[in-house]
Amino acid sequence: MRKFELVLLIHAHQPVGNFDDVLERAYKDSYLPFVEVLARHPSIRMGLHYSGPLLEWIERAHPEYFDRLRALVSSGQVEIVGGGFYEPILLTIPPDDRLEQIARLAAYVDKHFKVRPRGAWLAERVWEPQAPSSLAPAGVEYTLVDDNHFLGAGFQLEDLLGYYACEDLGHTVKVLPGLKSLRYLIPFRDVGETTEFLRDAARRYPGGFAAMGDDLEKFGVWPGTNQHCYHDGWLDRFFNALEKSGDWLATSTPS
Numbered sequence: 001m002r003k004f005e006l007v008l009l010i011h012a013h014q015p016v017g018n019f020d021d022v023l024e025r026a027y028k029d030s031y032l033p034f035v036e037v038l039a040r041h042p043s044i045r046m047g048l049h050y051s052g053p054l055l056e057w058i059e060r061a062h063p064e065y066f067d068r069l070r071a072l073v074s075s076g077q078v079e080i081v082g083g084g085f086y087e088p089i090l091l092t093i094p095p096d097d098r099l100e101q102i103a104r105l106a107a108y109v110d111k112h113f114k115v116r117p118r119g120a121w122l123a124e125r126v127w128e129p130q131a132p133s134s135l136a137p138a139g140v141e142y143t144l145v146d147d148n149h150f151l152g153a154g155f156q157l158e159d160l161l162g163y164y165a166c167e168d169l170g171h172t173v174k175v176l177p178g179l180k181s182l183r184y185l186i187p188f189r190d191v192g193e194t195t196e197f198l199r200d201a202a203r204r205y206p207g208g209f210a211a212m213g214d215d216l217e218k219f220g221v222w223p224g225t226n227q228h229c230y231h232d233g234w235l236d237r238f239f240n241a242l243e244k245s246g247d248w249l250a251t252s253t254p255s
Contacts, residue, residue: 030220
């Protein structure tokens with residue numbers, strides 16, 4: 001039987017024009033140690049999204065970080081996810097600008113990582129029913145939105161251990177429900193609580209997956225999380241627990 005899967009889509013962004021010292025602290029406290037830990041666990045796969053201005057700053061200030069990402073991408077461990085270059089709330093800007101924003105980030109990712117993004121991160125995870133007719137023509141196959149959109153439409157939590165296809169004007173995009181429960185568990189609760197949540201989901205939906213989309217900054221930038229995730233070892237313990245659960249659980253990139 002196919003294993004149950006955990007799909008993580010982790011998002012990093014800094015405001016345009018943010019101070020260099022703020023960006024440098026975020027890099028040292030979160031962006032760098034996260035990929036260092038991830039590289040120690042080659043069986044752990046996930047999606048990573050970085051907004052365009054943050055990528056430009058990293059390219060200028062820490063080009064060696066791109067080498068780390070390229071290695072993770074080439075091994076299949078990381079999928080780089082696209083979106084709007086300047087992190088706009090896409091549905092609040094004109095349709096032509098939506099296409100240009102997505103195309104600009106896709107071109108940047110393709111240039112530096114030799115792969116075209118298949119998915120898109122939605123800023124603030126804002127979704128509207130007309131989104132597919134903007135995303136699909138830009139080459140977006142999937143996105144992730146919070147589970148409250150599904151719950152508000154009448155779905156139940158047990159319906160959200162897989163993906164759905166949404167259509168507008170003949171354009172279709174796959175939508176992954178991001179679970180609030182996982183956002184509150186990771187990385188704030190004991191590792192065992194997260195694996196038990198996933199084990200229960202696997203019992204209820206064999207062969208399905210549970211997805212979470214959330215900020216990379218919660219792994220090191222948020223108050224106390226650098227100590228918790230790295231110095232106290234939460235992230236290493238989490239990845240170890242996922243690896244030890246390999247008889248029934250796998251991690252997967254979003255696509």
